[in-house]
Amino acid sequence: MASLVLVGGAGAVEEQEQDPAPTGDVVVYLLDHQYLPTDELTTIQAEINRIFSDAGVQITWVSNASPRRRLAPNELRIVVLPSDGTRWFQGPSNIIGIAPHDDTGIGRNCFVFYRQAIWFRQQAVWRCRQAVEARIEASMRGIEVDPYIDSLAPEDCGDRLPSLTALIVARAAAHEMVHILLAKLDHSDEGLMRQAFDINELWAVGSEDGPFRLSNPEIMALRSFSTETAGGSH
Ligand SMILES: [Zn+2]
Numbered sequence: 001m002a003s004l005v006l007v008g009g010a011g012a013v014e015e016q017e018q019d020p021a022p023t024g025d026v027v028v029y030l031l032d033h034q035y036l037p038t039d040e041l042t043t044i045q046a047e048i049n050r051i052f053s054d055a056g057v058q059i060t061w062v063s064n065a066s067p068r069r070r071l072a073p074n075e076l077r078i079v080v081l082p083s084d085g086t087r088w089f090q091g092p093s094n095i096i097g098i099a100p101h102d103d104t105g106i107g108r109n110c111f112v113f114y115r116q117a118i119w120f121r122q123q124a125v126w127r128c129r130q131a132v133e134a135r136i137e138a139s140m141r142g143i144e145v146d147p148y149i150d151s152l153a154p155e156d157c158g159d160r161l162p163s164l165t166a167l168i169v170a171r172a173a174a175h176e177m178v179h180i181l182l183a184k185l186d187h188s189d190e191g192l193m194r195q196a197f198d199i200n201e202l203w204a205v206g207s208e209d210g211p212f213r214l215s216n217p218e219i220m221a222l223r224s225f226s227t228e229t230a231g232g233s234h
Contacts, residue, residue, distance in 0.1 A: 022062055024074075025057045025074065026074050027059075027074060029066045029078070030045075030077075030078050030080070031064060031066060032063070033082065034082050034114045036080065036114075043167065045170075051170075051171070051174045051192065052174070071108045076177060076181065079112070081111055082115055083114070083115040094119075097112045097113065097176045098110075099111070105183030106183055107179075108180060110177055110179075112172050112173045114169065117165050120202060124157070124164055124199055130149070154203050160203055167202065174212070178192065184218075190215070192215075193214075197211065
């Protein structure tokens with residue numbers, strides 16, 4: 001499984017070998033095998049930054065490079081792959097991310113499968129379309145919109161669609177990052193570290209990110225990575 005990480009970017013690995021580790025609370029080597037557009041990458045990084053800022057953790061991003069040395073506890077890789085494939089991973093096909101680790105939870109790689117994010121987005125598109133049509137019809141007939149329709153998609157769902165795939169990737173990656181950084185083997189009852197996300201929750205943006213928040217225990221544990229906390233007197 002580990003050899004997969006080294007696929008592509010051999011030149012980048014050589015270049016990095018002599019470089020010292022970048023400074024930052026947490027260093028993420030982002031290996032993008034999906035060749036994402038720049039704006040999508042920017043959205044992914046901004047969303048992950050935002051999720052971890054709750055714990056005061058600042059992320060230093062290193063794009064498409066990975067040092068050959070063993071990564072430190074505050075370093076990890078996010079590998080965006082087109083799909084999970086089947087040769088190296090046997091599991092249900094709705095898995096969007098995975099963080100391989102040993103029995104004690106130690107691992108350094110977070111894989112995210114882009115095709116699964118697209119699938120989630122397509123479910124959201126379908127819900128949005130249904131909701132928009134139902135609202136137009138209700139307004140033409142002068143009747144109330146069925147609450148079921150509101151549960152499908154918010155009124156501005158069309159505006160949210162362009163960034164949806166990136167947000168799905170970001171939340172899946174952030175989830176796997178917490179597994180790796182905290183050597184966390186289990187899942188939480190709510191928030192980012194739940195076992196699965198609901199399609200309806202994916203609409204949440206910015207301050208509406210309740211479904212993807214870190215829990216207080218997770219925030220406390222992640223604070224050990226923050227140089228601010230580590231260097232301060234407490
Ligand atoms: Zn998980």
